[in-house]
Amino acid sequence: MQYTTEPQIEEFEFRGSAREWFGVWIVNLFLTIITAGIYSAWAKVRTKKYFYQNTYVAGRNFDYHATGLQILIGRIIMIVAFIAFSIVSAIPLVGLVALLALLFIVPFLLIRSFRFNAQMSSWSNVRFRFEGGYVPAFLAFILYPILTALTLYLTFPFLDRAVKRFTLNGHSLGGHSFSFDAPIAPFYKAFFAAAAWVVGMLMIIGSVVFSMIGSIDPVTLAEDPTASVVLIGGIYAMIFIAFFPALTVYRAFVRNVTLNHLALEGGHEFVSNVQPMTVVWIAISNALITVLSLGLLLPWAQVRLYRYLAEHTTLVPNGPLDQFVGQIETRAGAMGDAYTDLEGIDLGLPV
Amino acid sequence: MEGGDQPVKIPGRIFPARSSRAIPASLVVSPERSVVLADDSTLFPLGDGVQPKFDMPVGRASRRLTLPDGSLFETEDHAAVDALDRGSMGLRLHRAERFRARLVLIVVLCFVGAWAVWRFALPAMVTVAVWLTPAPLEQAIDAGSMQSLDLTFAEPTTLSGEKQDTIQVIFDDLLSELPQDQRDNWDYTLLFRDIPGIGPNAMALPGGTIVITDALVKGFDDEDVIGSVLAHEIGHVVGRHGLQQLYQSLGIYILVALIAGDTGPILEEVLLEGGIVLSLSHSREHEREADDFGIRLAEEAGYDPAGLLRFFAALPDSGETDTDWLSTHPASGERIEAIQNYIDGR
Numbered sequence: 203m204q205y206t207t208e209p210q211i212e213e214f215e216f217r218g219s220a221r222e223w224f225g226v227w228i229v230n231l232f233l234t235i236i237t238a239g240i241y242s243a244w245a246k247v248r249t250k251k252y253f254y255q256n257t258y259v260a261g262r263n264f265d266y267h268a269t270g271l272q273i274l275i276g277r278i279i280m281i282v283a284f285i286a287f288s289i290v291s292a293i294p295l296v297g298l299v300a301l302l303a304l305l306f307i308v309p310f311l312l313i314r315s316f317r318f319n320a321q322m323s324s325w326s327n328v329r330f331r332f333e334g335g336y337v338p339a340f341l342a343f344i345l346y347p348i349l350t351a352l353t354l355y356l357t358f359p360f361l362d363r364a365v366k367r368f369t370l371n372g373h374s375l376g377g378h379s380f381s382f383d384a385p386i387a388p389f390y391k392a393f394f395a396a397a398a399w400v401v402g403m404l405m406i407i408g409s410v411v412f413s414m415i416g417s418i419d420p421v422t423l424a425e426d427p428t429a430s431v432v433l434i435g436g437i438y439a440m441i442f443i444a445f446f447p448a449l450t451v452y453r454a455f456v457r458n459v460t461l462n463h464l465a466l467e468g469g470h471e472f473v474s475n476v477q478p479m480t481v482v483w484i485a486i487s488n489a490l491i492t493v494l495s496l497g498l499l500l501p502w503a504q505v506r507l508y509r510y511l512a513e514h515t516t517l518v519p520n521g522p523l524d525q526f527v528g529q530i531e532t533r534a535g536a537m538g539d540a541y542t543d544l545e546g547i548d549l550g551l552p553v
Numbered sequence: 554m555e556g557g558d559q560p561v562k563i564p565g566r567i568f569p570a571r572s573s574r575a576i577p578a579s580l581v582v583s584p585e586r587s588v589v590l591a592d593d594s595t596l597f598p599l600g601d602g603v604q605p606k607f608d609m610p611v612g613r614a615s616r617r618l619t620l621p622d623g624s625l626f627e628t629e630d631h632a633a634v635d636a637l638d639r640g641s642m643g644l645r646l647h648r649a650e651r652f653r654a655r656l657v658l659i660v661v662l663c664f665v666g667a668w669a670v671w672r673f674a675l676p677a678m679v680t681v682a683v684w685l686t687p688a689p690l691e692q693a694i695d696a697g698s699m700q701s702l703d704l705t706f707a708e709p710t711t712l713s714g715e716k717q718d719t720i721q722v723i724f725d726d727l728l729s730e731l732p733q734d735q736r737d738n739w740d741y742t743l744l745f746r747d748i749p750g751i752g753p754n755a756m757a758l759p760g761g762t763i764v765i766t767d768a769l770v771k772g773f774d775d776e777d778v779i780g781s782v783l784a785h786e787i788g789h790v791v792g793r794h795g796l797q798q799l800y801q802s803l804g805i806y807i808l809v810a811l812i813a814g815d816t817g818p819i820l821e822e823v824l825l826e827g828g829i830v831l832s833l834s835h836s837r838e839h840e841r842e843a844d845d846f847g848i849r850l851a852e853e854a855g856y857d858p859a860g861l862l863r864f865f866a867a868l869p870d871s872g873e874t875d876t877d878w879l880s881t882h883p884a885s886g887e888r889i890e891a892i893q894n895y896i897d898g899r
Contacts, residue, residue, distance in 0.1 A: 217613075217614075218612055218613075218614070219612075219613075221652045222612040222613060222650075222652060223612065224652060224656075225612075225649075225650035225651055225652045225656060226611060226612060226650045227814075228650075228656060228659050228660060228663060229646070229649050229650045229659060230814075231663050232659050232662055232663050232666070234811070235662075235663060235666035235667065235669075235670060236666065238674075239811055242811045245814070246814070248611060249814055251611045251614070252611045252612055252614065255611060255612075255614035255615065255617075256612065256614050261575075262573070262575060263614070263615065265617065285685065288685045288686070288687065289685070289687075297687065297689060325573070326568060326573040326575065327568030327571070327572065327573060327575075327624075327625040328571065328572070328573045376571075376573055433750055434750075442823060446818075446819050446822040446823060447819060449818070449819075449822065450818045450819060453818070481818075485817060485818040485819040485820075486819055488817050488819070488820065489817070489819045489820035489823060492816065492817075492820055493820070496664075498660065500816065500817075503817060504815065504817060507817055507818075523573060524572070524573055524574035524575075525573070525574075526572070526573035527571055527572055527573075528571035528572070529571070
């Protein structure tokens with residue numbers, strides 16, 4: 203109590219447990235299987251509710267409000283649209299037009315999806331909101347990715363920052379906007395850290411492969427079957443050890459950058475201090491444990507990662523957190539939501 | 554509750570409509586009228602005769618009741634809420650989810666269900682997806698695969714133009730024996746590549762591109778061997794085996810995403826990309842189908858299907874290596890026997 207002038211900080215906290223989540227998860231799984239997948243929409247809601255309601259900051263929790271029926275309808279629309287699109291694209295010229303049209307529809311669907319997810323999420327009884335223009339969405343999700351590909355992904359940090367600017371700046375809570383902007387240097391730091399992981403691992407794998415092949419007589423090397431086994435093994439090792447964890451390294455660094463440069467109108471700030479190597483360790487060991495337990499320890503693995511992320515996230519409020527006032531809700535369709543499901547994009551909580 | 558007429562008091566807190574402000578409060582439930590009484594003396598009525606209906610419980614997360622005006626009452630008093638909620642669907646589901654011995658039964662049923670999905674639902678999905686795939690997409694897959702192959706393992710062929718022409722003639726002979734519809738459905742292209750490390754080998758891509766390695770052409774100066782191997786590969790194209798493998802791995806990913814949910818970083822990538830990498834190996838069933846198709850086609854085009862057997866015989870035993878023709882095209886004794894039977898029986 204000596205430092206009364208020091209700003210108060212509020213830690214994010216996850217109050218769920220792996221045991222409890224296992225029960226919810228396995229029953230979700232069972233009902234999904236026996237209903238031929240239909241229940242998965244309700245399972246998704248239950249999953250989100252479990253994690254949101256158990257996530258606390260400043261003594262108040264989050265909640266997720268979509269209903270299973272909304273999610274189901276969204277998914278059915280997306281499946282029908284996908285089949286229709288596949289059929290249409292079989293017609294030579296029309297297919298090309300359809301593909302081009304899709305490029306212009308995707309930003310619209312993404313905006314809808316962000317809006318739906320935001321409106322269905324709340325903290326402390328106040329709903330989130332998302333508003334974003336079509337043109338910025340088109341730039342961030344269609345044009346910039348094309349340009350980035352042209353630079354052989356060397357400018358990927360710029361793309362990533364543009365996407366984060368668009369999505370985060372579009373969000374608000376109870377009339378208070380989120381704002382995010384960051385210099386490019388820390389994004390490149392993350393990029394180079396991931397590149398360093400790839401190079402380091404490739405060197406280790408390369409030297410192992412070389413030392414194994416080196417023992418084979420070079421004259422018979424081309425015909426020696428062991429050489430090709432080692433070579434193919436090396437390629438798998440490259441993919442699983444060098445490339446996949448590098449993505450996690452990048453994301454962990456960027457998570458810190460993103461949250462540390464995020465603010466909520468009124469002077470509220472966030473801090474994230476995850477250790478990228480710890481996140482990689484958790485991710486790798488989680489993957490192994492999940493596979494070795496035939497999936498049964500997946501709930502434990504999920505809680506382990508989620509808790510780690512929550513514990514390394516902090517809100518630095520500027521004064522009381524009672525002034526957020528929700529707006530009268532407008533209707534949000536579930537169509538966009540299903541789209542993010544299929545694309546694997548889920549903004550979720552900042553944890 | 555025995556004293557059914559006694560009002561019940563549940564402690565908690567209330568968030569007034571659309572506000573983030575939390576005020577300590579109690580919910581007072583009685584048959585005639587239920588209200589939330591906030592500590593600052595504000596009253597939040599539920600309406601006359603309206604019984605409170607809490608959200609479905611999930612784990613030990615706090616229990617939530619939304620009032621008619623949009624205010625939210627929240628409590629940790631699970632026992633009291635459960636008593637109000639007796640017999641509801643939500644409570645039954647919640648009870649089923651408890652971490653108890655009987656969950657073992659659910660786990661077993663899940664494994665059985667997952668097996669059934671794998672055995673029946675997945676093949677059905679793959680069949681529908683293959684049927685829906687338009688030809689331009691198949692050709693795009695071919696172009697993409699050849700690009701990455703040329704970028705990674707494949708070197709330009711060292712075969713003379715003359716030699717290539719000889720093989721092309723065999724290929725055209727085979728194509729001319731295909732039924733009209735099978736000939737028109739795909740854009741058959743024969744490509745020559747020098748791919749060190751995979752030995753004498755050939756592969757078929759979904760859109761009709763067939764790649765033959767220099768090692769195969771150089772190692773077997775035998776029209777019947779080349780003819781029957783190419784016929785086998787044409788069998789993969791006609792049977793759409795490449796697409797089936799691709800969709801199989803995509804299907805596994807979608808099912809896992811749908812059923813198990815978010816698998817977390819790394820494992821997610823392994824499931825998606827790793828599945829596609831693994832899908833490049835062929836299944837035994839597809840090999841048998843392609844054999845069946847190939848030996849008939851080779852024979853019709855005037856090549857001796859026994860060439861395929863000579864090819865098998867000339868290869869080193871499998872088991873030593875994971876990359877030769879025999880492992881990507883598993884040659885069980887059964888398979889050789891089937892070919893032999895066909896040759897003997899004609």
